[in-house]
Amino acid sequence: MIRDQFLLDIAEEMIVDNFAGGGGASCGIELALGRHVDVAINHDPEAVLLHSMNHPQTNHLCESVWDVKPLEVTQGRPVGLAWFSPDCKHFSKAKGGAPVKKEIRGLAWVKIRWALLVRPRVMILENVEEFVTWCPVIKGEDDALRPDPDRKGETFDGFVAMLTTGIAADHPAFLEACEFLELDRAGALAQRLLNGLGYAVQYRELRACDYSAPTIRKRLFMICRCDGKPIVWPEPTHGAPTSAAVLAKQRKPWRTAAECIDWSIPCPSIFERARPLADATQRRIARGLKRYVIEAADPFIVTLSHGEGKPGAAQRWGSGARDIRAPFQTVTANSSYAVVAPTLIQTGYGERPGQAPRAPGLDKPLGTAVAGGVKHALVSTFLAKHYGGNYQGDGAALDAPAHTVTTADHHALVSSHLVKLRGQCTGSAADEPVPTISAQGTHIGEVRAFLVKYYSEGGQDQDCRDPMHTIPTKDRLGLVTVAGEEYQIADIGMRMLEPHELYAAQGFPASYVIAPAMANGKRLPKHAQVRMCGNSVSPPMAAALVRANVPEMASWSAGETRRIGAAA
Structure with a gap:
């Protein structure tokens, strides 16, 4: 970021960000x-506050x-780049028939x-992909306006025609x-407009996970x-971990949800909630647990460490996630490990008829961040391991110091996934990108299931947390196999x-x-x-497009800024 740098504005051409919001395109x-x-x-004053905090020279x-008024804003200075992100909520498929x-x-x-008026060079x-269906609206029997289903794309086609070669005078879009x-x-x-504005126009659907x-x-x-x-379309830099391009090291694997989670x-x-979760939410959690915890074939390992050695310091996740097939890091007297099979599940508002609960994996990108209120939650499963019928008590939470490390392993394993509180998502694993983020609220949640060692006979009725005494262990409900040993769900947490x-x-x-101070002193x-x-x-998506199409507009510090962004 160049927020704290002073840059002398000597560029000939201007850059204008319409519908700037909090500053994603500007960033x-x-x-x-x-x-x-x-x-x-x-x-929006709140959006301008956030934008101005991060882009004070704008x-x-x-x-x-x-x-x-574009002519007053530019005052005769040419515009090299103009960015437009108009409100998409009345095009999004999430709108349904509303x-x-x-x-x-x-x-x-x-x-x-x-x-x-000012003819920006680029x-x-x-917008959402449904923008191509832009068409006239008609009144229904309830006098409400809805898109005309028989004229999908008519206005969009006219929009492109006016930008390019021209349009008929009687065209509804004109x-x-x-x-x-x-x-x-x-x-x-x-x-x-009738003659066309002479722009070359191309459009494509792109995914942010393919561009870092x-x-x-x-x-x-x-x-x-x-x-x-x-017009230049940037080549993707990232891809699915199993794709040919990634395996050939031509692209990097997708960045994942796991690196975004504050463990x-x-x-x-x-x-232990004062009000039980909605049935739809419980169904999503159950589906995510089944897919990414109970049936997970390849959980991964993260390191747990203690905070600064202070008494009572919270445990925090170490910097690196490790594949379960890789060797452990050196085990010390104050370290512990956790097995994690994270996933996202999507809940809230209830499913439509025939709609299955959604639980995308954390080994995929997070779903699109939209304004329509998509809800997500992170699901994590904790496995408490016990030996020989001797139980260690209630175990340790992530925000508490680990128990004394002995020659016998009494520490917890952690299996986690995300839950998305709306839509058809079945959850997501931790090594996938994060599902779409909603503008309407914090709709992505973390779910953690606490597990205890399962024994074929004797001792399996003892759980590490009291609330789950009612689980019928004899039915082997919710068994998870880790390194050849079986564990049983004893509790489930969600945030x-x-x-x-x-x-x-x-x-x-x-x-x-992201939390600047407002005029009243509050964040x-x-x-x-x-x-x-x-x-x-x-x-990253905006950066890839801009870098590919207007590299000549880069300032002397562009290379350094890119390095800063990549490091962040």
Whole structure:
């Protein structure tokens, strides 16, 4: 990040970030070019606060994009790059058959406005993949507006036509553009739309996990340029661990959810809640446990360490995750290990008819961060190992020091996965990218199941935690085999992921400030932090596109900035 650097603005061309939000696109542009965005526009004061804290050299306009006058903003200076991320909630498939608002579906016309008035050399638009279905809306019997199912893509095609070679005067998209942009259909600006603005336009769906972000977020990107240079689509840098490109070392394996999780945060038991979990949530947890804990074939190992040697210091996860097939690190008197098979499950709101509970693995990217309220939770299973019928007591939580290490292993093994509190996800393992992050709340949770050693006869009725005495162990319910030995679920904990974990999953640098102080002295509230994350562009994705298409706009510090971003 260049937040704390002073850069003399000597670039000829400007960079403008429309719909700037909390700064995902601006962050990516900085990582790619080593220079700040010149102008950032957003109507939300909380978003502008977060953006201005991280991009203090940018000129911030806290107003509607419709109130911004491009000619006054630029004052004759050419625009080399303009980024557009209009509100996508009325295009997203998560919207289902709910009513829509025409004024929100029409926000993309702002791109046409900037093209008409200041003609940016390169424009990049980001939206959900359903943006290509943009079409006129019609009133139903309830007078609510909904997309016309018989005209899918009609407005989108007209949008592209006006940017490129032109459109017929009676095309509904032209009429809608004139309505939104307040153009006289007989005037000179409208005539330019009819003739086409002469941009070369291409669009593709890309996934952030393929470009170094630990989230599976998939978005449609449209690149437009009018300078005669070719549109460049960056080659993916990452891929599935089992893909041919990764095995040939041509690409790196996807970054994973496991590296985003703050393992020091404990998971409260789901059986000690004041209000029981919803049935749909319990079904998702059960499905995730079955797939990523009970039936997990290859859990991985993480190191547990003590905090600074102080009495009562919380245990924290060590820096490296280790494959279960690899040798252990040196075992010392104050170290312990944990087996982890993490997964995400998605819960909340209940499933639609025929919809299975979702539990994507943590060995995949986190699902797309969207504004529609997708909920996730992290699920972890703790395995408490016992020998010879002698039980060690209640065991140690992650936030407590380990018991005394003896020649007999009495320490816990940990198997974990994430739960997503909405949609069709079946959970996710820890070595997968993080599922989509929602802007509507902290909807990704961690689930940890505590396990005790299972014996074929005698002793199996004794659990390491009291709440689970009712589990019918004779039915061998919830057995997990680790290194040839059987363990049994004794308790399950769940917590929602924190904002700093979500921002890490979205690909923001660790140095990004997500809780700036407001005018009243309080920090930006958690719900606002999550909303901004869910609405944000994944910075690595933006960086890849910008670096590929406008490398000539990079400042002298671009290389150093890229190194900073990669290290973060």
